[in-house]
Amino acid sequence: MEISDATVQAVWDKARVMPERNPDVWRRDQCGAWLHREQYNNDKSEYGWKILKVAAGGGNDADQLQPFHCGNAFDIASGKAHCRVTADRAGLAPTQSVDQPRNTTG
Numbered sequence: 562m563e564i565s566d567a568t569v570q571a572v573w574d575k576a577r578v579m580p581e582r583n584p585d586v587w588r589r590d591q592c593g594a595w596l597h598r599e600q601y602n603n604d605k606s607e608y609g610w611k612i613l614k615v616a617a618g619g620g621n622d623a624d625q626l627q628p629f630h631c632g633n634a635f636d637i638a639s640g641k642a643h644c645r646v647t648a649d650r651a652g653l654a655p656t657q658s659v660d661q662p663r664n665t666t667g
Contacts, residue, residue: 564612564621571623572612573598587662592644594630595662604631607664615640632666 564572576588576596588596590610597608604611609631616625617637629635632646649665 564626568621568623568626569601569612572626572628573601575623575626576610576628582662588628589648590629590633591627591635591642592630592633592646593648594633594644594646594664595648596628596630606631608662630664 573588576590577593578584579587579589582588586598588598590596595608596610597606600606600609602611603609610628611631612626613629613635614621614625615627615635615637619625627635629642630646634643634645635641636643644667646664646666649663651665
C-alpha cells in the first residue's frame with residue numbers, strides 16, 4: 562500500500578499522546594505499545610510502527626487507517642486490535658512513568 566507523507570503524518574496524529582513524552586517523537590497505539598515517529602515501517606525496532614486499515618472497503622484515506630506497533634495487528638471483521646506488544650509497566654505504580662519508554666511482548 563503506497564501512502565503519502567501527508568497521510569503518514571495524519572495517521573501518526575491519531576496515535577495516543579502521552580503527557581510525559583514529546584508527541585512529535587513518542588506516541589502509543591491502541592494496544593498501548595510505544596511508537597517512535599522515526600521508526601515508521603521499521604519492524605526491526607522495538608518502537609517500529611506501521612499503518613493498518615481498520616475499515617472495510619474504500620481507499621486508503623486517513624479516516625480508514627490507524628497506527629500500530631509492528632508486532633500488533635487489527636482484524637477488520639471483528640473490529641478488534643490483536644495486541645501482542647504493549648507498554649511495559651512492570652514494577653511501576655499506576656501514577657509512575659518510566660525514564661525511557663519500553664515495550665514488552667506478551
